[in-house]
Amino acid sequence: MISGRPDINQVLSQMRDLRSQVQAPGSAVSEVAKPGGNVEAGQAVERADFAEMLKSAVDNVNSLQQDATQLAQSYERGDEGVDLPQVMIGLQKSSVSFEAMTQVRNKLVDAYEKIMNMPI
Secondary structure, eight states, rough: OOOOOHHHHHHHHHHHHHHHHSSEEEEEEEEEETSSSOGGGGOOOOOOOOOHHHHHHHHHHHHHHHHHHHHHHHHHTOOOTTTHHHHHHHHHHHHHHHHHHHHHHHHHHHHHHHTTTTTO
């Protein structure tokens, strides 16, 4: 097994944990809608800060890119303990995370454009 490569079970477990955190009471919605159309005011709970989540994601991508660049430079200098597969995996992680972030950004821009073009 290649070191530094996440196991699919670990990834799935992390995804399940994140989903349970989002769905847990007190983490996602600020008010609960009643079937009759009323909103129950006493059910105010803490909301996840979207801007903070987005900033965290961008910081994570930036960190992966810096780590990959540092690994590549270390390999080019011939530093001990840095091998080519490790460098290639780091560069691929960086590339995939950047591409995913770009796709999220594109979806956000598309959603914003759709909302702005909605009739009032």
